Amino acid sequence: MGNSPSPVWHPFTQHGLGEPIPLIDRAEGARLYDREGNSWIDAISSWWVTTHGHAHPRIMAAIRAQSEKLDQLIFAGWTHEPAERLAAELVRITPNPLTRVFFSDSGSTSVEVALKMALGYFANIGEERHRILVLEHSYHGDTIGAMSVGERGVFNRPYQPLLFNVGTIPFPQEGQEQQTLDALEAACAEKPAAFIVEPLILGAGGMLIYPAWVLAEMRAICARHGVLFIADEVMTGWGRTGTMFACDQAGIIPDIMCLSKGLTGGAIPLAVTLCIEPIFAAHLSEDRARLFYHSSSYTANPIACAAANANLEIWRDEPVQQRIDTLADAQGAHLAMLTHDPRVANARRIGTITAVDIVAPDGGYLSGLAPRLAAFYRERGALIRPLGNSVYLMPPYCTTAADLAHLWHVIKESLDRL
Numbered sequence: 001m002g003n004s005p006s007p008v009w010h011p012f013t014q015h016g017l018g019e020p021i022p023l024i025d026r027a028e029g030a031r032l033y034d035r036e037g038n039s040w041i042d043a044i045s046s047w048w049v050t051t052h053g054h055a056h057p058r059i060m061a062a063i064r065a066q067s068e069k070l071d072q073l074i075f076a077g078w079t080h081e082p083a084e085r086l087a088a089e090l091v092r093i094t095p096n097p098l099t100r101v102f103f104s105d106s107g108s109t110s111v112e113v114a115l116k117m118a119l120g121y122f123a124n125i126g127e128e129r130h131r132i133l134v135l136e137h138s139y140h141g142d143t144i145g146a147m148s149v150g151e152r153g154v155f156n157r158p159y160q161p162l163l164f165n166v167g168t169i170p171f172p173q174e175g176q177e178q179q180t181l182d183a184l185e186a187a188c189a190e191k192p193a194a195f196i197v198e199p200l201i202l203g204a205g206g207m208l209i210y211p212a213w214v215l216a217e218m219r220a221i222c223a224r225h226g227v228l229f230i231a232d233e234v235m236t237g238w239g240r241t242g243t244m245f246a247c248d249q250a251g252i253i254p255d256i257m258c259l260s261k262g263l264t265g266g267a268i269p270l271a272v273t274l275c276i277e278p279i280f281a282a283h284l285s286e287d288r289a290r291l292f293y294h295s296s297s298y299t300a301n302p303i304a305c306a307a308a309n310a311n312l313e314i315w316r317d318e319p320v321q322q323r324i325d326t327l328a329d330a331q332g333a334h335l336a337m338l339t340h341d342p343r344v345a346n347a348r349r350i351g352t353i354t355a356v357d358i359v360a361p362d363g364g365y366l367s368g369l370a371p372r373l374a375a376f377y378r379e380r381g382a383l384i385r386p387l388g389n390s391v392y393l394m395p396p397y398c399t400t401a402a403d404l405a406h407l408w409h410v411i412k413e414s415l416d417r418l
Contacts, residue, residue, distance in 0.1 A: 019371065022378070027054035030399040032383065040383045041403045043393050048203065048235050049266030052314055053398035059267045059310045066306035075103065075299040082305035089312050090272060093244070095253040098274040102292070103300035107234035108141025110258040110271035111196070115145045116294055117256055117279050118194035118228045124282040124290055131192035132164075133184070133227070136171040137205035138198055140232050149196050151205060154365060167192060171202070172210045181217050188225035194256075195222050196230040199246035200350060203235045206365075207355035207392045209348050215250040228255040228279075234271070238262030239324045240394065242351030244315075255279065265311040266396075270304035323397040327352045330401060331393065334408040343415045355392035358415070363389045373414055380410045 010021065025035045030053055032040045042050065052059075066082060073080050087101040102117070104110050115132060122129040132149055139155070140146040147156045148163040156163065167187045172180035184195070199215050202208040222229040231254035236246035238261070243249050247257070256279070260271035283292045298304075314320060331354045339347045344356040360369045367388040377384040384391065384407070391414075393407055 017371065029053040030396045030403055040381050041407055043382050043384045043395050043407050045266060045394050045396050048394055049261040050396045051238050051262040052265050053396045056265055058314055059265045059307050062306045062310035063268065063303055066303045070302045072301060076295060080302050082302045082309055083300040086305045086308050090274065094257065094274055097253050097276045098257060099277045100275050100280040102273045104271045104273065105269050105296055105298050106271050107258065107260040108143040108146040109296065110234060110260050110273045111140045111146045111232060112143055113273040113294055114230045114256045114258050117273065117275055118230065120292060121279045121282045122193050129191055129193040131167055133167045133169055133187050133192050133195040135169050135197050137202050137208055139204035140196065171208060172214045177214050180214065181221065184218055184221050188221055188227045192227055194228040194230050196232060198232050199236055200241050200249065201236060201353065204387065206387055206390050207353065209350050212250040216252055219252040230254060230256040232258045234258050234260045239320065240351055240353055242324060242328055263311065264304060264307040265314065268304045268307045270308055320397065324352055327397055327399060330404055334404065353392065353394045355390055358389045358391060360389045372418055376414050376418060377410055382407055382410050
């Protein structure tokens with residue numbers, strides 16, 4: 001291409017700022033490499049997807065083997081072994097009432113599927129329930145339905161005419177949890193269709209953490225009112241919060257669960273939406289008009305399903321939980337060193353995820369500090385992408401103690417320099 005500018009339009013990137021965009025040639029474990037041999041520690045798991053590390057040998061082998069056997073198959077009325085095996089294993093490892101698995105290809109589409117399942121369920125059983133409840137500061141993706149149930153603001157302001165109205169429940173701030181529960185109780189009394197939440201931690205909203213008992217109470221309120229409870233575990237699943245699924249810590253079972261990102265170990269796009277049997281049964285009929293009208297061309301792609309099966313085998317055969325516990329403890333120890341630093345606020349951790357808010361005059365997602373911090377970290381061998389003035393780490397479970405120490409060193413150095 002010579003010196004001509006790239007035609008690529010990157011996501012969540014303001015090209016007008018002229019910021020450098022490194023060209024990554026390969027990756028292994030927790031590190032990314034360019035063609036000159038420079039490396040970066042992937043401190044955010046390449047947008048929260050990479051769990052066991054990049055290019056994990058077992059996942060790569062599964063992809064290679066499947067690509068030579070069956071690359072793609074229409075999934076409407078046809079099936080294949082990798083999808084059947086994956087669905088059966090997902091039903092086995094998730095709580096018992098979740099009996100049905102619908103495939104899609106990203107976190108956003110898994111949420112779209114969940115919303116359509118909820119509305120389709122009530123339409124097919126003859127109940128007039130259409131409203132969706134959401135939690136303040138949520139983010140569920142960038143397709144139209146997913147944006148509609150997310151926080152309104154800079155993310156989606158130009159697209160407001162396309163978005164549907166929702167009922168917003170205040171985020172359970174520490175000491176104000178009852179206000180959240182009371183608001184949810186009142187909203188559920190008006191018979192909405194569903195309540196969608198990111199369990200225990202809101203990701204793009206700023207890594208906002210709330211306690212498991214609040215999640216359990218929210219689930220109970222929905223159950224009392226017959227409101228479907230949707231758990232968006234796209235980011236929180238696969239061990240990020242310290243347990244396989246965040247819902248496990250609250251001892252709850254959602255009616256609908258969305259999974260993606262770490263489903264394939266982060267190697268290749270795939271998503272699923274699991275639901276309880278009554279939702280499937282409401283669509284089961286000899287009337288074709290009652291079928292579930294959703295699909296994409298690559299639904300249950302065999303290569304992606306093979307990668308996911310290899311991921312589940314890693315969870316079964318290797319000490320993944322031990323790695324998670326070790327990383328979580330190490331993250332906690334490093335975080336404690338900053339807890340009383342006056343330049344940071346709200347130091348927080350759940351499982352392997354840590355975050356701090358850097359005290360700045362312009363906080364929030366569009367904080368001018370964010371690009372300066374990202375550049376500072378990039379120059380020091382770390383891929384850290386702040387959410388405004390909130391700096392978080394969500395590294396792969398294979399991250400070494402030395403690499404983690406370096407990440408925290410550059411965070412502390414940024415406080416001194418910037």
